Amino acid sequence: MAQKTYRDAIREALREEMLRDENVLIMGEEVGVWGGTYAVTRGLYGEFGDKRILDTPIAEEAIVGTAVGAAMGGLRPVAELMTINFSLVAMDQIVNNAAKIHAMFGSQARVPLVIRTPAGWGQLAATHSQSFEAWFAHVPGLIVVMPSTPYDAKGLLKTAIRSDNPVMFIEHARLYGVKGEVPDGEYTLPFGVSDIKRPGRDVTIVSYSRMLHVALSAADELAKTGIECEVIDLRTLRPLDMAPVYDSVEKTHRVLILEEDWTTCGMGAEIAARISHDRFDLLDVPVERMGQIEVPMPYARNLEALMFPDEKSVAQKVMEMVA
Amino acid sequence: MASTSPARISIEDAAGINVTREEALDWFRKMSLIRRFEERAEEAYGQGKIGGFLHLYIGEEAVAVGAMAALQPEDDVITHYRDHGYVLARGVEPKRVMAELYGKATGLSKGKGGSMHMADVRRHLWGGYAIVGGHIPLATGLALAIQYRKLPQIVACFFGDGATNAGTFYSGLNLAAVWKLPLIAIVENNHYGMGTALERVSAVDEVYRKASSFDIPGVRIDGNDVLAVRDAVRRMADQSRNGGGPQLIEAMTYRFRGHSMGDPQRYRTKEEVEEAKSRDPIARWRSTVQENDLATEDELRKIGDEVEAEVEEAVRFAENSPAPDPGELCNDVLVSE
Numbered sequence: 001m002a003q004k005t006y007r008d009a010i011r012e013a014l015r016e017e018m019l020r021d022e023n024v025l026i027m028g029e030e031v032g033v034w035g036g037t038y039a040v041t042r043g044l045y046g047e048f049g050d051k052r053i054l055d056t057p058i059a060e061e062a063i064v065g066t067a068v069g070a071a072m073g074g075l076r077p078v079a080e081l082m083t084i085n086f087s088l089v090a091m092d093q094i095v096n097n098a099a100k101i102h103a104m105f106g107s108q109a110r111v112p113l114v115i116r117t118p119a120g121w122g123q124l125a126a127t128h129s130q131s132f133e134a135w136f137a138h139v140p141g142l143i144v145v146m147p148s149t150p151y152d153a154k155g156l157l158k159t160a161i162r163s164d165n166p167v168m169f170i171e172h173a174r175l176y177g178v179k180g181e182v183p184d185g186e187y188t189l190p191f192g193v194s195d196i197k198r199p200g201r202d203v204t205i206v207s208y209s210r211m212l213h214v215a216l217s218a219a220d221e222l223a224k225t226g227i228e229c230e231v232i233d234l235r236t237l238r239p240l241d242m243a244p245v246y247d248s249v250e251k252t253h254r255v256l257i258l259e260e261d262w263t264t265c266g267m268g269a270e271i272a273a274r275i276s277h278d279r280f281d282l283l284d285v286p287v288e289r290m291g292q293i294e295v296p297m298p299y300a301r302n303l304e305a306l307m308f309p310d311e312k313s314v315a316q317k318v319m320e321m322v323a
Numbered sequence: 324m325a326s327t328s329p330a331r332i333s334i335e336d337a338a339g340i341n342v343t344r345e346e347a348l349d350w351f352r353k354m355s356l357i358r359r360f361e362e363r364a365e366e367a368y369g370q371g372k373i374g375g376f377l378h379l380y381i382g383e384e385a386v387a388v389g390a391m392a393a394l395q396p397e398d399d400v401i402t403h404y405r406d407h408g409y410v411l412a413r414g415v416e417p418k419r420v421m422a423e424l425y426g427k428a429t430g431l432s433k434g435k436g437g438s439m440h441m442a443d444v445r446r447h448l449w450g451g452y453a454i455v456g457g458h459i460p461l462a463t464g465l466a467l468a469i470q471y472r473k474l475p476q477i478v479a480c481f482f483g484d485g486a487t488n489a490g491t492f493y494s495g496l497n498l499a500a501v502w503k504l505p506l507i508a509i510v511e512n513n514h515y516g517m518g519t520a521l522e523r524v525s526a527v528d529e530v531y532r533k534a535s536s537f538d539i540p541g542v543r544i545d546g547n548d549v550l551a552v553r554d555a556v557r558r559m560a561d562q563s564r565n566g567g568g569p570q571l572i573e574a575m576t577y578r579f580r581g582h583s584m585g586d587p588q589r590y591r592t593k594e595e596v597e598e599a600k601s602r603d604p605i606a607r608w609r610s611t612v613q614e615n616d617l618a619t620e621d622e623l624r625k626i627g628d629e630v631e632a633e634v635e636e637a638v639r640f641a642e643n644s645p646a647p648d649p650g651e652l653c654n655d656v657l658v659s660e
């Protein structure tokens with residue numbers, strides 16, 4: 001199978017869907033002439049032109065609102081928000097319009113919209129380094145996808161574009177260069193199916209997006225000491241597929257949740273609540289959560305480096321759990 | 324009822340030379356300082372000593388320097404993320420700005436803010452903001468506080484042309500106009516928001532005309548002429564200070580560098596940039612100063628040398644300063660009570 005980057009896999013999905021359906025169009029800041037700030041849409045402007053790749057002003061509220069209206073009107077817009085931080089400007093459109101319209105009008109209208117946006121950080125300080133996936137996963141009416149591999153990204157984005165529902169498709173700036181196997185032929189992946197990225201018997205690590213990779217490297221390290229972690233990738237945060245997590249707890253009786261957002265009211269809180277409600281008897285130790293330190297992101301490199309769990313701190317936590 | 328009078332919107336030419344020798348040299352020094360400071364920052368970025376986004380102000384120095392010259396020290400200033408120029412023009416020590424870029428404990432914000440968030444509240448610098456347009460309503464609020472508390476100052480709010488299509492531009496300035504707040508909005512029209520030329524995404528690309536949406540005065544000035552900037556800002560600030568409500572100034576300028584480090588700049592030609600450089604605000608002020616016998620070649624060269632030394636000192640200070648203590652990580656989140 002061909003090795004492709006996460007970035008190229010996403011571009012391939014966009015391009016294939018645009019070729020397949022002329023109602024698919026892309027809009028956002030710098031998506032056209034510049035080629036996308038993270039180079040995801042590079043080349044598409046040349047191929048599809050300015051009727052289908054729309055450069056917009058810096059006005060996220062208008063970008064998303066316009067995309068919602070266009071979706072209601074029969075198009076399938078893929079709106080890009082340059083980073084998830086700017087989704088805040090568009091929050092009203094996402095939460096009050098995109099997510100509600102189908103239900104509020106008794107299913108008379110639908111909003112087949114995809115909002116693509118990267119999360120990430122890198123000395124960008126407090127307002128440019130945020131993880132809001134839990135905010136979106138909180139809202140009924142939205143589908144929230146957060147892929148960790150090129151393969152998943154392509155398959156899930158194609159599904160997102162074909163979906164008649166509004167989808168928050170959250171990429172990760174630090175994964176764009178990551179390579180993985182992506183078959184050449186056509187494929188799609190369903191929402192709401194978690195994936196076991198590494199089988200194991202001792203501890204279940206539940207994660208998604210970039211932290212999944214941290215989980216995998218920690219698991220590799222731990223394997224050298226004889227501890228086998230099962231690593232589960234949620235892939236979609238809403239709908240949330242708990243079945244593989246429950247199956248795993250039957251084997252391991254221990255769960256660690258790794259997330260990049262703040263843990264208070266974060267994704268892990270939801271997962272932990274579900275496990276403790278549905279599989280209470282199976283737990284040997286309390287469900288553990290690791291995420292971002294709960295402060296606004298500092299700029300200084302040394303402080304920023306302390307903000308997230310890394311493979312060492314994860315391995316340490318796992319050892320404590322099996323001790 | 325308010326009526327829209329097109330006469331309130333105008334394009335201004337630079338007035339004659341009404342500047343003292345002292346001012347002339349001070350402006351030359353400050354513009355040169357900003358230029359040299361940023362060239363050094365660019366170098367340090369290349370060496371990996373500065374991280375994140377670094378948006379250089381090179382080419383736009385006359386706006387910050389001219390505007391600060393017109394403002395009083397207690398006037399409030401609030402800016403977007405391309406912000407090194409404003410703090411240096413206001414007289415903040417370059418070493419504290421450089422230390423912030425280096426993410427050091429001695430930086431303006433203890434290394435927590437970085438390039439896009441330069442603040443020095445003692446000097447009424449209320450910070451740089453990285454969300455485009457996000458600070459415009461804050462300017463309105465600062466002006467409300469001034470009006471309410473019957474203080475003598477005004478607020479100067481700086482942002483780029485790209486921000487004038489954001490909702491906050493309209494909602495913030497509208498409210499300032501309704502309440503006749505002491506606010507001047509200074510738009511630096513460098514023609515691009517990242518790689519997007521203004522006319523591609525703005526129904527009106529003469530930004531000063533947007534003032535008519537709020538029925539406030541709007542002027543377009545040559546932002547590469549430090550004296551024209553000083554004069555226009557002074558006049559608009561006086562008007563605003565005397566109950567004239569908000570004012571909009573569109574300063575026409577150009578950024579010589581990319582949007583931030585690593586911008587491939589496919590959206591403009593080398594020729595366009597070269598042509599813009601022929602209107603370099605510093606070179607231009609240098610010749611004005613000389614033509615009007617305000618300083619000799621030697622004096623200007625000496626200023627250049629002093630600036631060079633000051634910037635080197637700033638770099639040394641930044642390099643030798645300690646990184647923030649890891650124990651600082653969880654401080655500053657809430658005011659302790």
Ligand SMILES: Cc1ncc(C[n+]2csc(CCOP(=O)(O)OP(=O)(O)O)c2C)c(N)n1
Pocket residue numbers: 029058059060082086089405453454455456482483484485486487511513515516517582
């Ligand atoms: C709400 C929001 N959207 C997008 C961005 C990304 N972004 C940063 S600067 C910029 C261009 C701003 O252009 P302009 O306002 O003209 O200022 P200039 O950079 O030219 O000084 C963009 C799109 C952002 N920071 N905030």
